[in-house]
Amino acid sequence: METTTRKVIKNRVAFLEQKVPGYVSVLGITGILLLWELVCRLNIVPPLFLPAPTAIVTDGWELISSGELLKNLIASLYRIFGGYAIGAIFGITVGLILGFSKWADAIFTPIVYSIYPIPKIALLPLIILWFGIGEMPKIAIIALGVFFPVLINTFSGVKNVDPSLIKAAVTFGASHVSVIRKVILPGALPTIFAGLKLAAGTALLLLVSAEMIAAEYGIGAMVLHYGNLMITTKLMAGVLILSLLGLTFNRGLQWLERKLIPWK
Amino acid sequence: METTTRKVIKNRVAFLEQKVPGYVSVLGITGILLLWELVCRLNIVPPLFLPAPTAIVTDGWELISSGELLKNLIASLYRIFGGYAIGAIFGITVGLILGFSKWADAIFTPIVYSIYPIPKIALLPLIILWFGIGEMPKIAIIALGVFFPVLINTFSGVKNVDPSLIKAAVTFGASHVSVIRKVILPGALPTIFAGLKLAAGTALLLLVSAEMIAAEYGIGAMVLHYGNLMITTKLMAGVLILSLLGLTFNRGLQWLERKLIPWK
Amino acid sequence: MRVVVENVEKTFVDSKKNEVLALEDINFSIEKEEFVVLVGPSGCGKSTLLNIVGGLLSPTKGQVYFESSNDKDPTLGIVFQEIALFPWRSVFENVTFGLEERGVSKKERAEKGKHYIEMVGLTGFEAAYPKQLSGGMKQRAGIARALAVEPDLLLMDEPFSALDAQTRTIMQEELLTIWNRTRLSTLYVTHNIQEAVYLADRVIVLSRHPGHIKKIIPIELPKIGRDQEKYRSQFERYSNEIWELIRHDAEEALKEA
Amino acid sequence: MRVVVENVEKTFVDSKKNEVLALEDINFSIEKEEFVVLVGPSGCGKSTLLNIVGGLLSPTKGQVYFESSNDKDPTLGIVFQEIALFPWRSVFENVTFGLEERGVSKKERAEKGKHYIEMVGLTGFEAAYPKQLSGGMKQRAGIARALAVEPDLLLMDEPFSALDAQTRTIMQEELLTIWNRTRLSTLYVTHNIQEAVYLADRVIVLSRHPGHIKKIIPIELPKIGRDQEKYRSQFERYSNEIWELIRHDAEEALKEA
Amino acid sequence: GNDAETNDSSKSGATNEGSTEKVSIDVGMLKLTSTAPLFIAIEKGYFEEENLEVNPQWFEAAQPITVATAGGSVDVGATGITASLYNMVAGGQKLWIVADKGREQEGFSSSALLVPNDSDASTPADLKGKRIGITQTGSTFHYMAGRILENHGLSLDDVQLVPLNSIKGLMESLNSKQVDAVILNEPNISTVVQDGYGKVITQVGEEMDYQTSGIFFSPKFAEDKDTAVRFLKAYARATEYYYDAVLTQENGELVPGENYDEVIGIIANYTDQDPELIKKGLPYMDRDGRLLESDIQTQVEWYAKEKLIDKEIDVNEIVNTELLEEALTELGK
Numbered sequence A, B: 001m002e003t004t005t006r007k008v009i010k011n012r013v014a015f016l017e018q019k020v021p022g023y024v025s026v027l028g029i030t031g032i033l034l035l036w037e038l039v040c041r042l043n044i045v046p047p048l049f050l051p052a053p054t055a056i057v058t059d060g061w062e063l064i065s066s067g068e069l070l071k072n073l074i075a076s077l078y079r080i081f082g083g084y085a086i087g088a089i090f091g092i093t094v095g096l097i098l099g100f101s102k103w104a105d106a107i108f109t110p111i112v113y114s115i116y117p118i119p120k121i122a123l124l125p126l127i128i129l130w131f132g133i134g135e136m137p138k139i140a141i142i143a144l145g146v147f148f149p150v151l152i153n154t155f156s157g158v159k160n161v162d163p164s165l166i167k168a169a170v171t172f173g174a175s176h177v178s179v180i181r182k183v184i185l186p187g188a189l190p191t192i193f194a195g196l197k198l199a200a201g202t203a204l205l206l207l208v209s210a211e212m213i214a215a216e217y218g219i220g221a222m223v224l225h226y227g228n229l230m231i232t233t234k235l236m237a238g239v240l241i242l243s244l245l246g247l248t249f250n251r252g253l254q255w256l257e258r259k260l261i262p263w264k
Numbered sequence C, D: 001m002r003v004v005v006e007n008v009e010k011t012f013v014d015s016k017k018n019e020v021l022a023l024e025d026i027n028f029s030i031e032k033e034e035f036v037v038l039v040g041p042s043g044c045g046k047s048t049l050l051n052i053v054g055g056l057l058s059p060t061k062g063q064v065y066f067e068s069s070n071d072k073d074p075t076l077g078i079v080f081q082e083i084a085l086f087p088w089r090s091v092f093e094n095v096t097f098g099l100e101e102r103g104v105s106k107k108e109r110a111e112k113g114k115h116y117i118e119m120v121g122l123t124g125f126e127a128a129y130p131k132q133l134s135g136g137m138k139q140r141a142g143i144a145r146a147l148a149v150e151p152d153l154l155l156m157d158e159p160f161s162a163l164d165a166q167t168r169t170i171m172q173e174e175l176l177t178i179w180n181r182t183r184l185s186t187l188y189v190t191h192n193i194q195e196a197v198y199l200a201d202r203v204i205v206l207s208r209h210p211g212h213i214k215k216i217i218p219i220e221l222p223k224i225g226r227d228q229e230k231y232r233s234q235f236e237r238y239s240n241e242i243w244e245l246i247r248h249d250a251e252e253a254l255k256e257a
Numbered sequence E: 001g002n003d004a005e006t007n008d009s010s011k012s013g014a015t016n017e018g019s020t021e022k023v024s025i026d027v028g029m030l031k032l033t034s035t036a037p038l039f040i041a042i043e044k045g046y047f048e049e050e051n052l053e054v055n056p057q058w059f060e061a062a063q064p065i066t067v068a069t070a071g072g073s074v075d076v077g078a079t080g081i082t083a084s085l086y087n088m089v090a091g092g093q094k095l096w097i098v099a100d101k102g103r104e105q106e107g108f109s110s111s112a113l114l115v116p117n118d119s120d121a122s123t124p125a126d127l128k129g130k131r132i133g134i135t136q137t138g139s140t141f142h143y144m145a146g147r148i149l150e151n152h153g154l155s156l157d158d159v160q161l162v163p164l165n166s167i168k169g170l171m172e173s174l175n176s177k178q179v180d181a182v183i184l185n186e187p188n189i190s191t192v193v194q195d196g197y198g199k200v201i202t203q204v205g206e207e208m209d210y211q212t213s214g215i216f217f218s219p220k221f222a223e224d225k226d227t228a229v230r231f232l233k234a235y236a237r238a239t240e241y242y243y244d245a246v247l248t249q250e251n252g253e254l255v256p257g258e259n260y261d262e263v264i265g266i267i268a269n270y271t272d273q274d275p276e277l278i279k280k281g282l283p284y285m286d287r288d289g290r291l292l293e294s295d296i297q298t299q300v301e302w303y304a305k306e307k308l309i310d311k312e313i314d315v316n317e318i319v320n321t322e323l324l325e326e327a328l329t330e331l332g333k
């Protein structure tokens, strides 16, 4: 008589589904902050090299309450919004033109692609020569940094609109203007937004670099100022504020995206 | 008797297929360069503000033959390759760890995402403080700028490996190690490369910024130097070289990608 | 209104600059209220032909024309396999797109939109975006959009091939019901032989390399109820005939990378 | 070797944290050399059940086990609708993946690989990457990969549903020929009722919300040649029976966004 | 007289050293003229005579030297005294300022406030509301600008300070009139004046006595009092040598001293610069290397007032004159 053995089948991909409780993240961040604070309190690392989180927050608060932060923030915001708006508007416009006109495409796209890899900050000296050392060059460098990714995304957004949508529109009698307005523009919008989001990071980076080179006020100038003075807690507070600025900028764009592209 | 009319159907999307001859691009670039040269020759714009293309090339050649370019280029290349390699290696390693371990993910991912939006150049004063002398801070800032996009792409590459591939591997008896080595790593490779390409632009930008703020030699320092001296032709030559550097870097990565990911 | 395809030939230039003859010597017509189905193996040029008829591609030779007694420009309705609903428009806005482009008044758009949405069974989903619909519902919206312009010729390119087998069966039945109410001249492309026999007045069988008409088979069965028991053997005979015409080509197509 | 599915139940927690009962009270077995097909409307839990049998999901209740006379761990072969070939491996490397993981020698891998690649008609494409293959050829490679491990149970989840109608017909025939040579115990999931009747020894019909077994129908037709004229009416009767069991559910499924 | 004195002290140094081992000292410094005493002490073998082996660590900027000295990665630092130094001390990184390494003094000034040649401004008081270029915030130039303005009834709030990060940037911004005034040092002042695009409206030395740079000891190095004193002995001999060579005045006019060309040669050699340029920018230094201790107090107060220092610091926590005094005593001064 044969004996039969039973082999129960077990889930061999259980490891993929392993769950980590939600509080771990919170605990993780808290733990790291506590550890950091402890390292500083016990003077394992000198406070000059690594200021304690509480010290950073305290100094950050001081920057806020003394109005110093506001002054610098306003200077930076003015530049970043100005530059971003100019760069984005031009980028979208030129991107649309290149996307729609095959002639413009053939002539200008190679030029765009050869200017694109230049780190825009290298043009700052030139821009200072052209525009002087006031607000203009800072706004211009940000605009330039924003212009290219937005242009290229707009262009590729227009080029990559699903051709079957265009064909459908044409079959249902849409005119050229209608196709552009009702199909190509909304179809390119998600890609344009991707460009705008990419450009936000670049804008912030260029802002800080530009302010480091010739500015009295601004978050970048402030960070460099405290770096020069070796007041590291305030420097870190400035960096913290930059991180928040970046986060807010990104969130704002995400919010706008959800508003403008509800169908995604 | 009824008369029948014939309506021949015409291609209504012909405008999409409109072709522009290939030489237009070449003509376009040549035309723009000629125009530029002409504007300069006729002194419509002073050469200080917009040097002529021929002048830029001549000066660029002078920079090369005098050996000045080489000296600066070597200084920059050393920094960019060092920083890029360090940042990429750490980024990939940490990205893999976060991708594989749900615990590490839960604890560290929120931290990574809150540091990510900081424009890394703002940390330069701090990094000078930490690393002090010479090359280290420049390499560190580039490494830092490369680290984050590479990490985040590696992480999302690992997370987005097609689960049906993992399931297939497991069904065919693959061990955990096999799954990681033969499925997750190659599956994440294209995304990792996307991160590496993204980081190349950032690395170049940070290189220039860092060299502008504190360096004796380097292409960024050279550009700023000639900006300060108002020698715009040499400045433009430097910018041209940066653009070539960026292009080469990108091409190199593309070549590597084709070698490493032949199946795409 | 009658559609005539006359001596159509189409040559493509492929990525290696070689000329590829996709269609050759295509001659047929679609009569008023006729449902013509194009079948053929993969790559035989079905979509190319449909696109030429729809004015989305120019033929290299020959022409396609509408014969009609009035001077009105013919209107077309089209349904794609990829559905091609505008993702940024609600179901209602998609369905009334063609009317909008024809300058139809808002009131009439609302009425017609409602009517055709109801016809395809999407009442209640007027305000939904395409991403909120299942595959079958999306394809219904696509059909409503094509019907809403009350076209002189309805073009459908494998509308159901992305749906699962059961959904496809249901949709075929529904399409037939709708067609019976509207009786639009239709050119329909499919891979599926059963579908072709089930829907067609005439089946045009294409062969490949280059695509030309192998045979035109009129289906002499009542338009409604072809799946009944009594027509089964005749249905099978048509299917087998077509399958025999295509089989060799289909096996070849499968071998192509 | 026999596979037993005993009292299986599966509950998912959806994105809104509600519990969704996907499968309930599933009991059946797959005998040696038996070809069992699961049919049912969209979302009835066919894939869920197949994944549980394949050890890719844990059942909430009940269990699945192999009954065998030896102590060897059962091997499984699996074919997905999405094909799931490793894009970075050539056809040969894909086909021999399972053997590699089982530590089979290089020589034996080369032999078996060659054998199964030939069996599915891919000789000459050993070095090709998946992206260089057509859909039908990819799916053949997927089948060869599953056969190459000579599994105790072969699992197939709608392997042909992404292919066009004609390719599907050809592949069904080929699968039957291959199966006839290998006689592997098989669990096969499909939406397509004709396909089920054409391939199955037994068809298990599932209903939805929650998925449970509506009926198990043994197909009493010879395994080879079911498409012959003489079995046509019996074939149709099975198909109709299954369609009647599913139809209402399938229409409901279509209404769900 | 001078020679005899030098010989005497060298003897007294030599007698001291016999028992001790040779000590190796890392000194962080810049390739600038104001580092001259250290160059001289190395070249003339004064350190050798004290049985010290000095390893120069070359830096590119001032700030890292202070950090490195405070952090103990070099034993001795030689560079400008900036706000960052005070802040580091306030932040817990201790170091000692022990000797002079260059100052602004009436008649010897090496820094000045310049305006474009055609500027209306003739005194600093005319700069109200104008743009003044400096290198960096917290730098010595920042301090000079502030103090000069205060001497003329203005304050930093009355002008716009533009940090331009480099000397070259300052010069060119002046040239292109993107700023209305700049602070510059020699030899750049001479270059600007020669090229004719700028004029000096006041010399810093005329406005104040200012201890611009110094010699710093890391806390650890200062603890080893014997070595520290020996180091300062060698240094003090070098400052004297420097002073006598290049800072001798006759009738209010600078005249070359007896080792003038030798000293210029040493500096040119270490800084890779044209001797003619060096001759234009020789900073004043105390002959004995003594600090202008009172000015350190002034600086701290000024920086604190301008909120450029985080916390008030006690001058006694950073200035150590004892070591130098002891060295000078041993040298017989």
Ligand SMILES: Nc1ncnc2c1ncn2[C@@H]1O[C@H](COP(=O)(O)OP(=O)(O)OP(=O)(O)O)[C@@H](O)[C@H]1O
Pocket (backbone or CB within 6 Å): C012, C013, C014, C015, C020, C022, C040, C041, C042, C043, C044, C045, C046, C047, C048, C049, C191
């Ligand atoms: N734009 C194009 N450029 C070059 N060749 C093309 C183009 N479009 C189609 N072809 C070729 O023309 C032939 C017919 O293509 P078509 O898409 O019309 O076939 P089909 O019958 O619709 O195929 P399927 O059943 O796969 O949809 C194919 O060989 C295809 O490769």
Ligand SMILES: Nc1ncnc2c1ncn2[C@@H]1O[C@H](COP(=O)(O)OP(=O)(O)OP(=O)(O)O)[C@@H](O)[C@H]1O
Pocket (backbone or CB within 6 Å): D012, D013, D014, D015, D020, D022, D040, D041, D042, D043, D044, D045, D046, D047, D048, D049, D191
């Ligand atoms: N991971 C999951 N989380 C939550 N619900 C799930 C999950 N996987 C499946 N379900 C639900 O379980 C039910 C069965 O899904 P399953 O994919 O097994 O159906 P199916 O019969 O294979 O459908 P189809 O024919 O569309 O492939 C569905 O209602 C589905 O929404």
Ligand SMILES: [Mg+2]
Pocket (backbone or CB within 6 Å): C046, C047, C048
């Ligand atoms: Mg087609």
Ligand SMILES: [Mg+2]
Pocket (backbone or CB within 6 Å): D046, D047, D048
């Ligand atoms: Mg499924």
